[in-house]
Amino acid sequence: MSFSPLVDELIESLRCLPGVGSKSAQRMALQLLERDRYSAARLSKALTASLDGVGRCQQCQNLAEQDICKICTNERRNTGVICVVETPSDLMAIEQSGNFNGRYFVLMGHLSPIDGIGPEEIGIDKLLRFIAEASIHELILATNSGVEGDATALYIADLLDGSDILVTKIAHGIPVGGQLGYVDGSTLSHALAGRKPVED
Amino acid sequence: MSTVTREPVYLLHSRHYRETSLLIDVFSLNYGVLRLVVKGALRPSNPLKGLLQLFQPLLISWQGRSELKNLTDVEFVHSMPALKGDYLYSGLYLNELIVRLVHPNDPSPEVFSAYVDVMGSLVEGRPLETILRIFEFRMLADLGAFPSFTEDAGSGQSINSRAYYYWEPEQGFIETYKQSPYTQKNIYSGAELAALSEIDFSRKGTLFAAKRLCRLMIEYLLDGRSLKSRELIAKSRELKKLCLK
Ligand SMILES: [Zn+2]
Numbered sequence: 001m002s003f004s005p006l007v008d009e010l011i012e013s014l015r016c017l018p019g020v021g022s023k024s025a026q027r028m029a030l031q032l033l034e035r036d037r038y039s040a041a042r043l044s045k046a047l048t049a050s051l052d053g054v055g056r057c058q059q060c061q062n063l064a065e066q067d068i069c070k071i072c073t074n075e076r077r078n079t080g081v082i083c084v085v086e087t088p089s090d091l092m093a094i095e096q097s098g099n100f101n102g103r104y105f106v107l108m109g110h111l112s113p114i115d116g117i118g119p120e121e122i123g124i125d126k127l128l129r130f131i132a133e134a135s136i137h138e139l140i141l142a143t144n145s146g147v148e149g150d151a152t153a154l155y156i157a158d159l160l161d162g163s164d165i166l167v168t169k170i171a172h173g174i175p176v177g178g179q180l181g182y183v184d185g186s187t188l189s190h191a192l193a194g195r196k197p198v199e200d
Numbered sequence: 201m202s203t204v205t206r207e208p209v210y211l212l213h214s215r216h217y218r219e220t221s222l223l224i225d226v227f228s229l230n231y232g233v234l235r236l237v238v239k240g241a242l243r244p245s246n247p248l249k250g251l252l253q254l255f256q257p258l259l260i261s262w263q264g265r266s267e268l269k270n271l272t273d274v275e276f277v278h279s280m281p282a283l284k285g286d287y288l289y290s291g292l293y294l295n296e297l298i299v300r301l302v303h304p305n306d307p308s309p310e311v312f313s314a315y316v317d318v319m320g321s322l323v324e325g326r327p328l329e330t331i332l333r334i335f336e337f338r339m340l341a342d343l344g345a346f347p348s349f350t351e352d353a354g355s356g357q358s359i360n361s362r363a364y365y366y367w368e369p370e371q372g373f374i375e376t377y378k379q380s381p382y383t384q385k386n387i388y389s390g391a392e393l394a395a396l397s398e399i400d401f402s403r404k405g406t407l408f409a410a411k412r413l414c415r416l417m418i419e420y421l422l423d424g425r426s427l428k429s430r431e432l433i434a435k436s437r438e439l440k441k442l443c444l445k
Contacts, residue, residue: 019219113296113428114213114225119435128439146249148214150282151292155432158285159439175244184247185276 007033059130061123062106063088071103078102082131083140084156086110086149094142102140105130110148111155119155127156131165138166145172145190206259206275207231210315211252212295216242224252224271225299226260229312233304236262236271248274255291255319256280280323287322289436290332293429294318297336301343301421314338329411330401336414337399345417347372349397361390367413369420385412 002008007029014025032040056062057069064070071077081102085091091104107122119125131139141156143149157167173191174183183191209226212233217223222241226234241249248271251258257277262269283291294315302308314335321331340346350359353372359365365373366386373393388396392409401407418427 111432112213112215113292113432114299115215116428118428118431119439124435124439128442146214146252151254151288154282154284154288155436158288159436161285182247184250186250186253187247189279190250 056108057106059126060103060105061108061126062091062104076101079134080136081138081140082127082134082136083142084127084153085142086144086152090142090144100140102138103134107143107152110143110152112148122152124156124159128159131160136165138168141167141169202265203261203263204231205261205273207261208277209234209258209260210319211254211256211258212299214238214252222249222252226258227298227302227312227315228260229309230307232306232308232312233298233302234269235267235304236260236269238271251276254295255283255322257316257319280319283322286328286433287325289429289433290328291319291322292432293427294332294335296427296429297339297418300425300427301339301418308342310342311339314342329407333401333407333410333414334399336418337396337410340414340417343421345421349373349393359390359393361394363390364388365390365393367416386416388413 003011010029010033011022011025014020014028015022017025020028032043053065054063055065057064057072058067059072060069062069062071066073078101082105083094083100083102084105084107085094086107086109088106091106094100094104105123105127107127109117109122111117111119111122139156139160141153143153153169157169160167171191171194173187173194174180180188207228207230209228211224211226213225214222217237220240220242222238224236224238226236228234238246238248238252240246241252251274256279259275259277260271261273262271264270282288298311298315302311318331318335347353347367351357351372352359352365352375353368354374359373360375363375364377364387366376366384367388368374373388376387388409392406395401395403395406396410396413401410
């Protein structure tokens with residue numbers, strides 16, 4: 001079924017959102033136009049404003065409203081450590097854990113030659129420049145576990161092989177509260193390989 | 201083919217599909233290159249995703265008649281050590297080569313067995329150039345890309361070990377009178393062709409000839425598409441020089 005051209009265009013545009021099929025897009029469009037025009041106007045303004053105002057930090061590639069983001073310019077953060085993540089939401093997850101006080105580098109993806117994503121596309125040149133300028137002593141690789149994330153981590157680690165920067169990788173293992181019997185073999189072997197001495 | 205159990209495969213590539221699923225390309229012993237859906241793979245409770253790793257021999261099971269099959273189980277055969285540096289990039293290169301050149305849904309047991317062998321050699325850290333050329337030769341032979349190594353495609357005469365030849369796509373090796381095999385990209389001596397036909401790369405000159413020939417043939421088959429993993433290797437050389445400065 002087809003509405004007017006403008007409504008159809010709105011429905012089609014909403015389908016770009018993750019998890020939104022044609023049915024939900026139609027429901028959303030009608031909700032905005034029929035029942036909640038105030039919110040619709042606010043949404044439209046926020047979208048336009050953020051498209052204009054939000055870019056990428058020139059240093060760490062995270063989403064930012066300034067040339068250099070707030071984390072990069074925060075003087076209370078440890079400038080000797082950089083944590084490499086794949087996406088801004090991975091960065092948020094680490095920030096929310098509250099355990100990390102260094103700076104980040106956001107790859108905005110991972111290496112995937114078959115999809116045409118190489119080192120340039122994820123900003124490896126930029127990362128190396130950042131590392132050189134910040135004179136860091138540790139680089140933490142927090143790419144996602146799994147095929148491409150691992151390849152990306154190995155690629156970066158290999159580039160820094162022979163430098164005096166300590167390259168570490170976050171541990172992957174048993175979830176807190178998890179039962180060993182329910183954990184898959186690969187996670188278990190990662191957890192075993194990354195075991196640590198028991199501390200007091 | 202509705203249910204297949206414990207098929208030997210290697211994972212070639214995976215990408216996100218819909219909200220929580222993965223779309224994977226695997227290279228299988230009996231069914232060739234296949235695409236499968238791993239439903240719900242990205243949900244934290246799903247144990248399958250952790251097992252889907254590159255360069256690891258796996259046994260997988262799937263269901264479904266259609267073009268897109270559903271993965272139902274994955275087993276680790278045995279864990280292979282992770283590849284590093286040039287060996288890792290070479291592994292990525294081999295996967296890209298297979299995705300680009302091996303026809304999907306077409307059994308290619310000979311290429312599969314060449315892949316199993318080259319993975320073993322990569323893990324053992326054998327001389328890279330030699331093992332890559334052996335794989336490329338076995339793959340190109342199976343794809344039917346090789347012409348006769350014993351007959352001149354121009355004159356129909358036998359290859360003369362002291363003459364020089366160039367490779368012409370779709371035709372074969374044709375005698376040429378430019379006798380400078382080391383400066384010309386596409387010139388091989390008759391003696392080199394004899395060694396190539398035996399996949400004997402023990403001499404350095406032959407290994408270099410194999411490299412030039414494989415490049416040309418692969419480029420011809422790629423028909424203008426480029427291999428991103430080659431850029432990966434070149435870029436890493438360039439960046440490493442910068443890092444160590
Ligand atoms: Zn920043």
